[in-house]
Structure formats: C-alpha cells, structure tokens
Amino acid sequence: GAGVSQTPSNKVTEKGKYVELRCDPISGHTALYWYRQSLGQGPEFLIYFQGTGAADDSGLPNDRFFAVRPEGSVSTLKIQRTERGDSAMYLCASSLTAGALETQYFGPGTRLLVL
Amino acid sequence: GESVGLHLPTLSVQEGDNSIINCAYSNSASDYFIWYKQESGKGPQFIIDIRSNMDKRQGQRVTVLLNKTVKHLSLQIAATQPGDSAVYFCAENISGTYKYIFGTGTRLKVLA
Numbered sequence: 636g637a638g639v640s641q642t643p644s645n646k647v648t649e650k651g652k653y654v655e656l657r658c659d660p661i662s663g664h665t666a667l668y669w670y671r672q673s674l675g676q677g678p679e680f681l682i683y684f685q686g687t688g689a690a691d692d693s694g695l696p697n698d699r700f701f702a703v704r705p706e707g708s709v710s711t712l713k714i715q716r717t718e719r720g721d722s723a724m725y726l727c728a729s730s731l732t733a734g735a736l737e738t739q740y741f742g743p744g745t746r747l748l749v750l
Numbered sequence: 751g752e753s754v755g756l757h758l759p760t761l762s763v764q765e766g767d768n769s770i771i772n773c774a775y776s777n778s779a780s781d782y783f784i785w786y787k788q789e790s791g792k793g794p795q796f797i798i799d800i801r802s803n804m805d806k807r808q809g810q811r812v813t814v815l816l817n818k819t820v821k822h823l824s825l826q827i828a829a830t831q832p833g834d835s836a837v838y839f840c841a842e843n844i845s846g847t848y849k850y851i852f853g854t855g856t857r858l859k860v861l862a
Contacts, residue, residue, distance in 0.1 A: 639793070641793075666848065668848075675854075675855075676854065676855075677839050677841075677853055677855055678794065678852050679852070680849060680850070683848060691848075691849075726793050728793075730848075736781075736782045736801065738784060739784075739850060740796060741786070741793035741794045741795070741796075742793050743791075743792050743793045744792070
C-alpha cells in the first residue's frame, strides 16, 4: 500500500514568512509524528498526535511552530515568522497505534530553506 | 539534492564484502531498537528491528546484534551492494513510551 507522503518536497521561503508543510500518513495509522533533521544529525522529535489531538508537543522549539490534525489523518505543520535557523528537513512518520514497540514509518520529508 | 550528513563518520567497503555499522545507545531503559537507512534527499527507511529480550535478529542480508551490557547495537550487511550506500541510523525506543532517540548516523560508501 501507499506509504507516508509529504508535500511539498522542497520549500524555499524568505525570512519572516509563514509556511505550511503537509503530511499524509499511511491509511489506518492512528499515530503521527513530526521530526526535524538538520544536516549531519539524526531526526529530532517535534510533536506527536494520537488521533486528532496533540499528545505531546514538547519537542516544538518555540511558539512559532504549531501543528494540527483536524480529522485524525492528514497533518499540517505550520511555522510562523520563519527564521534562517528553521532551515532543515522536516520529516513525518506514522505508526499503526501509539505506544512502545510500534515501528514508525517515515515519509520522504520536506526540505525547508529560509533565505 | 543536498546530502544528508556531510560530516558523519564514514565506512567504506568494497562491493561484495560484509559491512558492520555500530551504534552506542544512551538509555538503559530502552527496550526496542530500529535501524533505518536514509538515502540522500529521502526519509529514513525501516531496515530491521530488535527487542531487548533478544540479542540477535536476522533479516534478508542484514543482521542486528544487541549487547545490553555495554549498550551497543550493530548492523551487519552481508555481500554489500552499491544500493546499500546511504546513511544508517539506529533509533532507540524508551521503554513504555512512543519516543525514539536517533543516533548520529554512519555513512556507508560501497566501492565498486
């Protein structure tokens, strides 16, 4: 079946602009995760959804970052007043259910460049 | 596209040889581990997993070894192929949580 998809694959924006990154999880997966990956680093956790609710947003770096998942499927990561330091690969993953021992399957990522 | 991990440790192996990629994990409470493969410009791809009640698990051409005493994980790739060239990450799952912590990653280069 189809895997996790993310759009756009690349996004170039100017400092101070607003961006939205979209994630379509694997059909039937109730848990969804956002990660950020900087060059040369492993993915770092941002936020986790179980269904429609954000169960843990402790990884969001500040209040410019926000994510929603209104119908428990597609999720959007929103970044306000972008800064050059926000440039990174943003990865989405989903798992069948939430909790321990659940494999997370990743999408191809959105590479964000803030000029 | 831009490469993942320009400053990562690199392992270079000859095509057809076996590769061993190592990972030291951080939390003694971690009880589930995954190896991911990440090609340039793509998201991490699941390769193989292992639970803490095991010390070895084999897949197709890959074997994962877990040493809980020294908190060490390794990925062995048999008969390495050019398509194996990528960055490899280990990820540990903290017991009882959904959280994964990723290691720094190792770049595998397969020489023809």
